[in-house]
Amino acid sequence: xxxxxxxxxxxxxxxxxxxxxxxxxxxxxxxxxxxxxxxxxxxxxxxxxxxxxxxxxxxxxxxxxxxxxxxxxxxxxxxxxxxxxxxxxxxxxxxxxxxxxxxxxxxxxxxxxxxxxxxxxxxxxxxxxxxxxxxxxxxxxxxxxxxxxxxxxxxxxxxxxxxxxxxxxxxxxxxxxxxxxxxxxxxxxxxxxxxxxxxxxxxxxxxxxxxxxxxxxxxxxxxxxxxxxxxxxxxxxxxxxxxxxxxxxxxxxxxxxxx
Amino acid sequence: xxxxxxxxxxxxxxxxxxxxxxxxxxxxxxxxxxxxxxxxxxxxxxxxxxxxxxxxxxxxxxxxxxxxxxxxxxxxxxxxxxxxxxxxxxxxxxxxxxxxxxxxxxxxxxxxxxxxxxxxxxxxxxxxxxxxxxxxxxxxxxxxxxxxxxxxxxxxxxxxxxxxxxxxxxxxxxxxxxxxxxxxxxxxxxxxxxxxxxxxxxxxxxxxxxxxxxxxxxxxxxxxxxxxxxxxxxxxxxxxxxxxxxxxxxxxxxxxxxx
Numbered sequence: 001x002x003x004x005x006x007x008x009x010x011x012x013x014x015x016x017x018x019x020x021x022x023x024x025x026x027x028x029x030x031x032x033x034x035x036x037x038x039x040x041x042x043x044x045x046x047x048x049x050x051x052x053x054x055x056x057x058x059x060x061x062x063x064x065x066x067x068x069x070x071x072x073x074x075x076x077x078x079x080x081x082x083x084x085x086x087x088x089x090x091x092x093x094x095x096x097x098x099x100x101x102x103x104x105x106x107x108x109x110x111x112x113x114x115x116x117x118x119x120x121x122x123x124x125x126x127x128x129x130x131x132x133x134x135x136x137x138x139x140x141x142x143x144x145x146x147x148x149x150x151x152x153x154x155x156x157x158x159x160x161x162x163x164x165x166x167x168x169x170x171x172x173x174x175x176x177x178x179x180x181x182x183x184x185x186x187x188x189x190x191x192x193x194x195x196x197x198x199x200x201x202x203x204x205x206x207x208x209x210x211x212x213x214x215x216x217x218x219x220x221x222x223x224x225x226x227x228x229x230x231x232x233x234x235x236x237x238x239x240x241x242x243x244x245x246x247x248x249x250x251x252x253x254x255x256x257x258x259x
Numbered sequence: 260x261x262x263x264x265x266x267x268x269x270x271x272x273x274x275x276x277x278x279x280x281x282x283x284x285x286x287x288x289x290x291x292x293x294x295x296x297x298x299x300x301x302x303x304x305x306x307x308x309x310x311x312x313x314x315x316x317x318x319x320x321x322x323x324x325x326x327x328x329x330x331x332x333x334x335x336x337x338x339x340x341x342x343x344x345x346x347x348x349x350x351x352x353x354x355x356x357x358x359x360x361x362x363x364x365x366x367x368x369x370x371x372x373x374x375x376x377x378x379x380x381x382x383x384x385x386x387x388x389x390x391x392x393x394x395x396x397x398x399x400x401x402x403x404x405x406x407x408x409x410x411x412x413x414x415x416x417x418x419x420x421x422x423x424x425x426x427x428x429x430x431x432x433x434x435x436x437x438x439x440x441x442x443x444x445x446x447x448x449x450x451x452x453x454x455x456x457x458x459x460x461x462x463x464x465x466x467x468x469x470x471x472x473x474x475x476x477x478x479x480x481x482x483x484x485x486x487x488x489x490x491x492x493x494x495x496x497x498x499x500x501x502x503x504x505x506x507x508x509x510x511x512x513x514x515x516x517x518x
Contacts, residue, residue: 043313045312045313046309046310046311046312046313047307047309048306048307048308048309048310048338048377049307049308049371049372050305050306050307050309050372051305051307051372051471052305052471053304053305053471054302054304054305056460056468056469056470057457057468057469057470057471058466058467058468058469059467059469060466060467079307079372080471083453083455083471083473084455084457084469084471086455087454087455087456087457088455088457088459088469109384109501111503112308112380112384112501112503113308113309113310113338118307121371125368125371125452126452127452154516157515157516161515163512164505164507164508164511164512166450166505167505167508169512183517183518184516184517184518185513185517186508186509186512186513186515186516186517187509188502188504188506188509189502189503189504191425191502193384193385193386194342195346196342196343196345196346196347197346198316198343198346198347200347201315207317207319208317208318208319209315209316209317210315210316210317210318210343210347211315211316212310212311212312212316212339212342212343214342224509237512237516238503238504239504239505239508239509239512240503240504240505241503241504241505241508242368242371242503243447243448243450244370244371244448244497244499244500244501244503245447245448245497245498245499245500246423246425246426246498246499246500247447248423249423249426249445249498249500250445250446250447250483250498252423253422253423253428253445253496253498254444254445256416256420256445257413257416257443257445257496258442258443258444258445259442259443
């Protein structure tokens with residue numbers, strides 16, 4: 001008789017282990033396999049692919065709810081969590097890594113600043129199928145009820161079929177509007193940028209400091225970019241690669257720089 | 260009579276404003292244009308593209324040597340430094356951004372963890388020609404004498420000719436061996452990964468903590484990857500893009516996920 005082994009699912013995020021987004025994700029993943037959570041003990045938004053080179057890491061078992069998952073609370077970044085989980089905490093390689101659900105959009109260039117997506121990219125770098133999920137709503141009371149089945153279906157497909165080598169998925173989910181989403185579209189990262197605005201203030205000791213804020217400028221008029229997809233109330237999936245080489249530029253730049 | 264305006268060069272790094280690598284870079288850049296330095300006040304290695312979302316930033320004028328450059332010491336990450344410089348400190352857009360010279364390799368996947376390269380990528384995102392420089396030597400007394408002319412030539416070419424849209428350069432320089440390098444090669448990011456090793460220890464209170472270390476596994480046997488180029492004593496230039504979309508996967512994955 002064949003012993004059935006459930007898929008091992010590693011879960012992390014960047015909003016911290018107690019955020020509603022990861023609790024929803026864990027609940028869905030418990031239906032699909034055996035779940036181990038290694039997630040930051042504090043918010044790590046905007047930490048990108050930072051890793052802890054010169055500080056030690058803490059990673060302690062924790063019980064947050066009564067679900068069957070095993071959980072660890074980690075002092076590091078999302079990328080640290082993946083490295084520590086794979087090489088130290090888990091006794092076998094996970095079949096899939098899921099990160100999120102992030103509170104706030106990781107569409108367009110936000111993918112570059114995102115700790116949620118860094119965890120998924122780190123997973124892909126380790127050769128493990130990986131997905132980052134985000135919902136376009138910062139409210140911790142956001143309505144996940146329409147998102148749940150899509151999170152579950154997308155994850156299930158990846159567990160069973162895998163992903164192309166060197167590719168992970170950046171899944172963004174529109175804010176719920178009391179009805180089902182229109183569907184799912186695989187699309188590309190919207191070309192655009194943040195234009196920052198700095199609020200210069202004086203501290204009580206008359207020294208300057210700055211608060212960074214900014215406005216996103218969409219510079220992409222294509223129909224199949226992730227922001228447009230989300231505006232049309234579809235869930236967007238962007239395949240993300242960690243080979244950052246602009247292969248198209250090598251020959252042209254070679255003629256110019258090689259010596 | 261035409262007034263000649265020198266190029267405005269913005270300089271940053273991730274090792275901190277007093278590191279020998281940035282001091283060498285500033286010295287070379289002073290020959291090429293007007294230099295403004297906005298660099299971290301403390302080491303930011305491994306900080307990747309992290310930005311300060313929930314903490315304010317300090318950015319204060321500082322005099323470190325007697326050169327003509329204007330310098331600011333910033334409490335943020337390298338990406339913060341670029342944003343703050345462009346949108347708050349500088350009175351016009353820089354003609355070029357140079358980051359480094361980093362002490363240690365940013366070849367292969369190191370580009371993803373690198374604060375030095377995040378500054379260059381942020382520059383490209385802002386539409387400014389940008390270069391990150393690194394030397395394969397952690398020693399702060401490393402010999403930059405053979406590197407200087409290449410740093411200067413590569414920067415000068417980019418000032419005069421620009422770079423393709425959405426692309427910056429990841430330049431790595433071999434450790435000096437008492438003779439000139441063999442030349443310069445434009446090449447691709449080596450496929451490979453870090454396999455981490457965690458050293459588990461007990462603190463004085465009998466609680467566990469971990470130190471992360473690791474070994475790089477080269478999985479790339481192509482001749483034109485950056486690690487091979489560096490091993491052959493050439494300076495490597497990898498064109499880096501911030502569109503992370505795996506465009507080749509969109510159609511295939513669309514057939515699978517679109518609904």
